[in-house]
Amino acid sequence: MAPIRTFIAAPSNLGLKPPAPGVAPGVRHLPEHLQQFSFASRAGAVQTIYLEPPTYHGDIDPETRMRNADAIRGYSIVLAEQVQDTVRAGRQAIxxxxxCSILLGCMLGLRSQGNYGLFFLDGHTDYMxxxxxxxGGVAGMDLALVTGNGHEKLTDIHHCRPxxxxxQVFCCGNRVPDESYVQLIRQSQINYYDLDALRRFGLPATAVQFLQLVETRxxxxxxxxxxxxxxxxxxxxCVDSPQPGGLSYAELRSVLLPLLSAPACKGIDITILDPTLDPDGRYASVFVDHLTGILQDAATAVL
Structure with a gap:
């Protein structure tokens, strides 16, 4: 049975540093940018919800040493309630x-519903x-925070830590080669595959292994x-921290299709494309074509 999907626009830029003094990060325009190409309808969403984020300031909270910590906490609670309502209604959330700070609200919303896993596909680990x-940007710490590492203001909302x-996490795709950067995640209990390891093991095989973990646990x-x-x-x-290399769209499809086809998949969050770096939409239009194609095929796949 094809999933019924709800599209939730969560255009928070609170987790990033200012790209220039007095300038707010442009990722806040991402939902409207992709909607130019009918993202929600092509993704199969039957409901669209917009969650207005707090105003961006970029201030570092002296208590937590994180930017916009109080605003991120408040917005995470609002997003969590919407994710919770969507999942409770039996719908898949997009x-x-x-x-990436929106991951906190997504996982907090799931945590209130039970015990869930996370497949984290990112060019960085975000585990610091x-x-x-x-x-001081939470967008570079989100995986650490959702797994309970860091200040309780963001790791223990509603006493739900972790x-x-x-x-129950697979972190896949990092291509930052600095050993000091990956030391923390290598010392964790997260199932970690950098880009090279992901390709060696195989992207579909990695997805299957994760699905087996979800089932066996x-x-x-x-x-x-x-x-x-x-x-x-x-x-x-058109991202805030570009690096050489990365996945092809064929590789992205090979790992996402089995995940999004699984009945146990409750949703996906998509982050970081900055429309101010893609003014004519050339990259967004291609991205929408590929991702909505994956979502459409996932809806009709028989597992």
Whole structure:
């Protein structure tokens, strides 16, 4: 049976540093940018919800050493309630950011419903806390925060820490080669595959292994996080931290299709494409073609 989908626009830019003094990050325009190409309807959404984010300031909270910490906490609660309502209604959520800090609200919403897994597909690990961050941006810490690492203001909302246990997370696609950057995640209990390891093991095989983990642990389902910077920089250069290399669209399809086809998949969040770096929509239009194609095929797949 094809999933009934709800499209949730969550255009928060609260988790990023200012690209220039006095300038707010442009990812806040992502939902309207993709909607130019009929993203929601082509993705099969029957309902559209817009969650207005707080005003961006970029201030670093002295208590947590994170930017916009109080605003992110408040917005995460609002987003969590919407994700919770969507899942409770038996619908699959498509949450379009914004930056990666929206993952907190997504996983908090699931945590209130039961015990879930997370497939984290990103060109970075996002597994660090403020003392390891040069920017104080929550968008670079989201995986650490949802697994309970960091200040309780963002890791223990509603006393739900962790929103997802490390053992129930696959982190895939990182291509930052700095060993000091990956040391933290290598020491964690997260199932970690950098881009090279992901390709060696096989992208479809990695997805299948994750689905087996969900089944053997008896989880209530899982969530998919997609940061578009996991794609090859030639295909998706309009991101805040571009790097050489990355996945092709064929590779993205090979890993996402089995995940999004699984009945246990409760939703996906999509982040980081900055419309101010894609003014004519050339990269967004191609991205929408590929991702909505995957979502359409996932809706009709028989597993």
């Amino acid at each position: 949450v379009l950011g914004g930056d 806390w403020p003392e390891h961050s040069a920017t 929103y997802v246990p490390e053992q 008896g989880l209530d389902g899982f969530w998919v996080h997609l940061d578009v910077d996991v794609l090859h920089n030639d295909l998706m250069p």
